[in-house]
Structures are given as structure tokens and as C-alpha cells.
Amino acid sequence: MVYALLKALHVLAVVLWVGGMAFAHFFLRPALATLEPPQRLRLMHAVLGRFFAVVLWAVGLLLASGLWMIGRVARQVVQGGGSFAWPPDWVLMTALGLLMMAIFGHIRFVLYKRFSAAVNGQDWPAGAAALAQIRRWVGVNLALGVVVIAIALLI
Ligand code: HEM
Numbered sequence: 001m002v003y004a005l006l007k008a009l010h011v012l013a014v015v016l017w018v019g020g021m022a023f024a025h026f027f028l029r030p031a032l033a034t035l036e037p038p039q040r041l042r043l044m045h046a047v048l049g050r051f052f053a054v055v056l057w058a059v060g061l062l063l064a065s066g067l068w069m070i071g072r073v074a075r076q077v078v079q080g081g082g083s084f085a086w087p088p089d090w091v092l093m094t095a096l097g098l099l100m101m102a103i104f105g106h107i108r109f110v111l112y113k114r115f116s117a118a119v120n121g122q123d124w125p126a127g128a129a130a131l132a133q134i135r136r137w138v139g140v141n142l143a144l145g146v147v148v149i150a151i152a153l154l155i
Pocket residue numbers: 007010011014018062063065066067069070090093094095096097098100144145146148149152153
């Protein structure tokens with residue numbers, strides 16, 4: 001029951017994070033291309049600020065629930081007299097998940113900060129450059145997220 005609950009929270013965090021990236025990348029950004037830079041960049045700044053604040057919680061939940069599930073399984077195996085070995089799909093998920101989290105940290109704490117400074121200073125060329133970098137890294141994380149989901153469900 002606890003394990004199922006942890007897994008449900010884990011998957012909900014994935015849905016929010018990966019689904020939100022897909023929405024921003026494939027639907028929101030292209031739809032805003034017709035707006036003038038000041039309007040477009042201000043709107044993207046407001047949207048991404050809200051999204052990244054929630055993703056920060058989702059990432060914490062994802063990591064905590066994932067490690068907790070591993071801990072529970074390891075304890076059960078050891079209590080049953082066996083020795084715990086990480087299944088290969090869990091190793092891959094953890095490694096790629098940590099990479100995604102590091103990339104998210106770069107997006108949120110380096111690139112978004114740069115983007116905020118440009119928008120607040122009304123420096124639209126610098127804002128557009130920072131947003132282009134955010135878009136590139138969100139694209140990388142989106143691709144990694146799809147790979148991790150495929151590993152989790154197919155291996
Ligand atoms: C470093 C962080 C992570 C850790 C430690 C972790 C660990 C785990 C563990 C132990 C399970 C349970 C597997 C089972 O019961 O068979 C699980 C399930 C799952 N994880 Fe992760 N995970 C992490 C990150 C991610 C990320 C980043 C994604 C996707 C973007 C993801 C997607 C999934 C999915 C879809 C499942 C459900 C698989 C199923 O029900 O068969 N995980 N994770």
C-alpha cells in the first residue's frame with residue numbers, strides 16, 4: 001500500500017514535469033511567436049516562473065519517492081536474508097533522473113535568473129537570447145524524460 005502510494009506520487013510528479021515541458025515546448029512557445037518581443041518575453045517570464053516553482057517541488061517529490069521505494073525494497077530483501085542488487089532499469093532511471101535534475105537546476109538558477117534580469121531591465125535582445133537557451137535545455141530534458149519513461153515501462 002505504501003509502496004503503491006509512493007509510486008503514484010512518483011508518476012504524478014513525472015506527469016507534471018514532463019507534461020509541462022511538452023506543453024511549453026510544443027504548444028505555448030510556437031503560439032506566442034506572433035507577439036512582439038516585449039509582450040512575448042514578459043508572458044513567457046510569468047509562465048515559466050510559475051512552472052519552475054512547481055517543478056522544484058515535483059523534482060523533490062520525484063527524488064524522495066524514488067529513493068524511498070529503493071530503500072523499502074532493499075530493506076525487505078535484506079530482512080529476508082538476501083542481498084540487494086539494483087535492477088539495471090533502476091540504475092538507469094536514477095542516473096538519468098539525476099542528470100535531468102542537474103539540467104533543471106541550471107535552467108532555473110542560471111538561465112532563468114539571466115532571463116529575469118533581462119526582462120526586468122527591458123533588455124529584449126538579451127531576454128530573447130536567454131529564452132532561446134532555456135528552450136534548448138528544456139528540449140534536452142524533455143527528450144531525456146521520454147527516454148526515462150520508456151526505460152521505466154519497457155525494460
Ligand atoms: C533520481 C530519481 C529517480 C529515482 C531514484 C527513481 C526510482 C524509481 C523506482 C524505485 C521506481 C519503482 C519501480 C518499480 O516498482 O518497478 C520508479 C518508477 C517509475 N519511475 Fe522513477 N526514479 C527516478 C526518476 C524518474 C524520472 C526522472 C522519471 C521520468 C521522467 C521516472 C519515471 C518513472 C515511472 C514512469 C515509473 C513507473 C514504472 C512502473 O510502474 O513500471 N523516474 N522510479
